[in-house]
Amino acid sequence: MSRLPHVLYGLFALLCLTALVWPVYAWVGERIEPRILGLPFAFAWNVIWVAASFLALVAYDRTLERRRRA
């Protein structure tokens, strides 16, 4: 069975983790602009990653679920 979904989700989780802490967040979190839906960028950055994490886990879960049924 292909390990691709596990590898891709693992890479995403690593990317997400890196984005949320020093040094990546220190670099992007310095900014107040651009605003997203009125929120300062350092705030919106966290919201974006919560949404991205949700979508990535949905995709991973659906892929595994399809395999279980097959």
Added chain:
Amino acid sequence: MSSDQIIVVSIAGLYLIACLAVGMIPAKRSSDSAEGFVAGDRAMGGVMMYFITGATIFSAFAFLGMPGHAYSRGVFACYVLGYGALGFVPFYFLGPRAARVGRRYGFVTQAEMVAHRFRSPRVALLMAAITVYALVPYIAIQMRGAGLVLNATSGGAIPNWAGSGLVYTVVLIYVLRSGVLGVGWTNTFQGILMMVLAWILGLYLPHALHGGVREMFDELAAKNPDMLRAPGLASAKEPALHVIERAGPGSWAGYTSGVLISILGFCCWPQLFMRAFSAKSERVLRRTVVLYPTFQIFLVPILLIGFAGINFEKLPAKADQVLPHLLMSLDLSPLIVGLFCAGALAASMSSGDALVHTAASVTVRDGYVTGLRRKLGPHDERRWIRVMIVVVMLGSYALERTYQGDIVSLLLLAYGPIAQFLPVLVATLYWRRATAAGIGAGLVSGVGLSLLIKTGVIEGLGVHEGLWGLGLNVVALVAVSLTTFREGEEGEEFLRVASTEPSEA
């Protein structure tokens, strides 16, 4: 009391009656055994699992403390979103494995699972002691939150002791009567109420005070730009009432290690991990983890409330009172204040009930039955768990009323030790070579180091003490396991059960 305060208190009273009614409904829907009382006969469906997990996490601290964090530290408070993005993900992998061995061997707590795999009652006793030590201050904080909210919204007519006593008497009744299903049903009701109220207040207050969310942040960008740049500010000083001194920039070491330890330790809290033993199926468990970020987004309006108060003319007595302070200062309709009161009580109760139920179950199952190897029949176990619910509730209430220091500091002392459960749980469910000696060495060294750093005996260099503890824990667990004797076929069988997916999952 004025007529407005009577309306506010009446809404809170109606809410408490509704909670009691909802919590009593499932009383006859579980079997008359410890498994029915603690794990709901392993039959919880998706909706209830979603709310029992989400509402348990969002406590009085989330409803009152997070606006306070945003108010005093600005964007630093967003760490709660950061760790929420990945915090529950380990449970996606650990939860279904725990559920499989739970069904096979009849576990309802995480410590009895670990103790069974390694045939070590002492590990169960140690985990039970850490759990109870962590949960009692946590319950006391929920009680204090309930008392503060009723006191503030009634204009001081309901004293703190009576407010927390009344609210937690309601909790006591439905938890005693209905066990985990009472917790699940009320959490569903409370979770919906909290989500709706958080969005209403989170959008209304920036609008009422600043003309909207965008306008609010425009003003903050001009007046308080440091609060909008990561990592926000350091912890504010509150030397006296109405004198909140905002600090300088926060530290990246503290922020980063705080996010990391929260991600690693989040699912180890027993009140969350035990849900693995309650779910109807593995599919339900996985869906709960997948959907969790939708609950997390509800913290966005909660944080907006704190930002809305930053430049408010009248200062709150303490940062974590910013939300009730704003509501009471704005001359709002008593209906809105009453609904806020109900929402804040929901936040307190939805965590408090699960914590009380967990602490009592762990004391009996892990401490008495597994740790001390005492035999109890299913009905006796259920009876003793009920007795312990009363004892835990009274103990927490006594702590809340008598402890002169800061209860939050007591709770913070427990975060590091709870996170030390992660290597133990991973080794229990995945690692063939792990041994009882390794688990014990990891747990003792990790908990010990995190407590030594937290209490200032050893310098933690600004990094969260739980992260240092986890590092030592993993090293000790691996090193001691590789140099000690591992148990035979029974451990192999345990791991085989854990890794075999049932066909209906």
